[in-house]
Amino acid sequence: MKIEQLQQDISLKRALEKGNEAQLQTVRQVIEDVRTQGDVAVRMYTKKWDGFTLNNLKVTTEEIATAVDTFDRELYQDLQEAAKNIRAYHEQQVRQGFTMPLADGSYLAQKVTALDAVGLYVPGGTAAYPSSVLMNVIPAQVAGVERIVITSPANQEGLLPQGVLVAAHLLGITEIYKVGGAQAIAALAYGTESIQAVDKITGPGNIFVALAKREVFGEVAIDMIAGPSEIAIIADETAYADEVAADLLSQAEHDPLSCAILVTTSIKLAQEVVQQVEQQLTQLPREAIARQAIEQLGKVYVTATIEEAIKAVNSLAPEHLEIMTEHAEEVAAKIKHAGGIFIGRYSSEPVGDYFAGTNHVLPTNSTARFASGLSVDDFIKKSSVVYYSQKTWQENAPKIARLARLEGLEGHARAVESRGWKK
Incomplete structure (x- = not known):
């Protein structure tokens, strides 16, 4: 296998996910209409695209x-336990800020403050995602966000999926809107008569949601531009072909543009996985979606060594990475770029999607090279704090004035000198 081939395939994937000019123009029109017409535009686009x-x-x-x-009691308990796990994991991420003492009572500090209001987009359409409610709401709650809003597309009866409503209830969220697509993002960014604007929008969605988030960025903050789901698996001869195939398909069934990649040192495993994928595809309820994803962006690469496989995956920087090899933890230690890492046979990617406690909102499109998954940090902001006593000011004012004049900013120098220090 050549890394260049993998990179070419990645480029193809990115091109497919960028959308086209017609889609971008549609999104811009929706945003402008919602910004100027409010609820009227939201209702108009909901009628046009959602059919009610x-x-x-x-x-x-x-x-x-x-x-x-009317919700199944056992499922309710499952959601409760998953929520407990997610909360426990994210509570480890809480920042307290710090104070750095200087001489004479002076100090520098960092103040951590939760955002006032966030909008959490929960995808709809071909599936219901109560797990997205848990993954988005809980970090915001742990951070201390006071107002948490959910928007999600309703069905043609004007109802949201039962699981989404139950998950929101479980977390105490009552401000929920039956709005999806680009119109939901615009409403959260600019506000309407019914929906008050927020400070940040998080959560994945389709291409129109992704483009809308990109367009409103700057008016509000966003978490990331999340593309269709990705999974890469590093496996050797110790892996089981049926399990590898099942894990690849677990992400392929999300979207026709989902990406499922196996990188293995075993030709035998590669051949068996290809056979298993075809066999298991015919048994999937979402076969049409998964098959399209596999045909477009399903790849199997065979490498000579594990080191070459690691290099390939670091080049890919996938959203999800499973490691099913001998000495899997040693392999994991060499991974630099992946949104979420799942080590060993019993850490299948859905374990993280639903239950373990880690967040499943992860960077896609190779952005794991520089980006992280959703966390408590996404719902806070940090302010720097400076307190100089008179003595500390007197000792440092000449230095500050000289540095200001070095940059040609006389006003800066004079602002320091105005406190009483004279040349």
């Missing part, structure tokens, strides 16, 4: 109660 008239944008307490009352 949206009378009340906000989910009612009765709708939430009905969803909770």
Whole structure:
């Protein structure tokens, strides 16, 4: 295998996920209409694309109660336990800020403050994602965000998936809107008569959601531009072909543009996985989606050594990376670029998607080279703090004035000197 071939395939994937000019123009029009017309535009685009008239944008307490009352009790307990695990993991990420004492009572500090309001987009369409509710809401709650809003596309009856409402109820979220697509992102960014604007938007979505997030960035903060799901697997002869194939398909079923890649040192395993993928595809309820993904962006690479496989994966920087090799932890230690790393046979990617506690909102499109998954840090901001006493100021004012004049900024120099220090 040549790394150049992998990089060419990555380039193809990125090109497919960027969208086209027509999609971008559509998104820009939606954003402008929502910004200027508010709820009227939101309802218009919901009718146009989702196929129903949206009378009340906000989910009612009765709708939430009905969803909770009729929800499977065992599943409810599963969601509770998953939420507990996610909260415990993210509580380890809390920042306290710091104070750095200087002489004479002076100090420098960093103040950590939670964002006031965040909007969490929960995808809809071909599947329901209560797990996205948990993964987005819990880090925001742990960070201390006061107002948390959920938007998600409803079905043609004007209802959100039961699991989404139950997950929101479990976390105490009541401000939920039946709005999806680019119009939801625009409403969160600019506000409408019904939806108050937020400071940051998080959560994955389709190409129109991704383009809309890119367009409103700067007006509000965003978490990332998340593309379709990706999985890469490093495996050797100790891996089981049926398990590798199942894990590849677990991500392929998300979207026709999902990416599923196996990098292995075993030709035998590679051949068996190809056979298993075809066999298991025919048994998947979402076969059409998964098959399209496999045909477009499903790849198997055979390397001479594990070191070459590691190099290839670091070049790919995948969203999810599974390591199913002998001495898997040693391999994991050499991985520099991956959104989430799953070590060993029993750490299949869905373990992290749903239950372990780590976040499943992860960087795609090779952005794991420089980006991280969603965390408590995404819902805080950090302010620097300076306190200089008179004595500390007197000792340093001449130095500050000289540095200001070095840059030709006389006003800066005079601002320091105005406190009483004379040349």
